[in-house]
């Protein structure tokens with residue numbers, strides 16, 4: 001018996017690792033297989049209906065619930081299929097019964113909040129992590145009121161104990177996290193000769209130490225699940241930017257970190273990629289406008305003049321790229337840096 005798995009992996013079912021990788025309990029496996037086979041084409045070729053989006057997760061769960069007691073009874077599977085009515089193509093189909101759990105750092109506002117909202121729309125449970133727990137809660141509550149599953153967590157990503165506590169809370173309240181978005185960031189801009197040691201250390205601590213601590217804590221759950229997605233926020237500033245020696249070094253560091261994670265963790269089904277935004281309309285760029293003494297509108301207008309698509313970016317633009325890297329289908333894309341800047345960069 002050969003099963004075409006997502007158009008990529010074709011293996012004899014008996015020697016395939018996919019039930020485990022997809023979180024399908026061994027006792028449910030034969031029922032699931034029968035369910036799929038009962039949807040075979042007239043020529044008898046098995047069709048993987050979950051991967052092609054013809055079967056929603058809800059339908060799949062109905063199969064499991066109804067067919068499990070009748071593992072040895074093909075008729076039981078058939079009747080379960082007859083009873084399935086729900087089909088929601090807007091939900092991403094996945095071959096597992098459990099919802100993926102994501103942690104997004106710096107998610108109380110800006111790009112992080114945009115990514116948290118997007119991942120929730122994609123069907124993931126989301127831990128909205130930021131320094132201020134009450135601000136994190138606001139984003140989490142919004143996701144929940146839109147029908148998603150989320151919690152707010154207050155933690156400083158550069159504090160080792162706070163990171164350990166935060167990840168433990170996510171495991172307890174949402175489940176083991178297998179998606180991590182290293183987004184928390186700060187700027188402490190100044191020309192090199194005026195940059196203080198504190199400005200240098202603060203930026204390194206949040207971006208690099210923070211991403212390191214978060215990733216080291218979360219990878220344990222990813223390797224156990226044999227699946228994971230790590231997306232870290234770099235920046236076009238990684239290519240060099242006046243007044244940002246600290247930030248540019250940190251954002252270039254995120255790229256080296258990402259490529260190394262990809263090499264080390266790939267064999268566990270974990271991908272690591274970086275998104276490098278250009279000018280995005282958030283509090284961070286508003287702070288830049290204040291620092292250089294121009295209005296935000298003027299700063300956006302002058303920035304847009306040198307952007308190929310003639311506009312500045314929005315958090316949703318970055319969320320879209322992150323959503324792709326996190327998606328089930330992006331498992332063969334790893335160690336990449338995607339510049340999302342409205343034009344060619346890098």
Ligand code: NAP
Pocket residue numbers: 105106107108109110111112129130131132155156157158182183184185186206210233234235236276277278279280281282283284285
């Ligand atoms: P933002 O609006 O300033 O949001 C950053 C969030 O991170 C804030 O809520 C901030 O909390 C939080 N944060 C800061 N330090 C933290 C820490 N130690 N632990 C946990 N959370 C922390 O920034 P953004 O524009 O959305 O940027 C998000 C990411 O994209 C950053 O990594 C940034 O470098 C990168 N990026 C942004 C742009 C852009 O144009 N906006 C371009 C390229 C890259 P507080 O408010 O409490 O400090």
